[in-house]
Amino acid sequence: xxxxxxxxxxxxxxxxxxxxxxxLDQLHAHDxxxxxxxxxxxDMTRQGVTQHLDLLEAANLVTTMRRGREKxxxxxxVPLQEIYERWxxxxxxxxxxxxxxxxxxxxxxxxx
Numbered sequence: 001x002x003x004x005x006x007x008x009x010x011x012x013x014x015x016x017x018x019x020x021x022x023x024l025d026q027l028h029a030h031d032x033x034x035x036x037x038x039x040x041x042x043d044m045t046r047q048g049v050t051q052h053l054d055l056l057e058a059a060n061l062v063t064t065m066r067r068g069r070e071k072x073x074x075x076x077x078v079p080l081q082e083i084y085e086r087w088x089x090x091x092x093x094x095x096x097x098x099x100x101x102x103x104x105x106x107x108x109x110x111x112x
Contacts, residue, residue, distance in 0.1 A: 007060075011079050014059035019044065020052045024061060027075035034070050 014020055039049050056062040063074045
């Protein structure tokens, strides 16, 4: 599945930049923002923000829709959920089990 790997590479590249993560945070806080609204929170040119949004769209993290003459940017959390399921969740379960076992042993030590 080389195409899938390319999608993953684009996704991680999109997440690697702090300005793009800030854009995602803004959309998470208030979805459906215009380019002008997004530019208010970043110290960069409108063209720079547009380039970041283009990369976020290529990674499928942001989608757009038209509302009259305005173009609204919307967060798409699905790729982030896929990262969580593939790269994070599988490590979380053993860690939680180990913490539970440790808690149980420590509490058992106080009872004895």
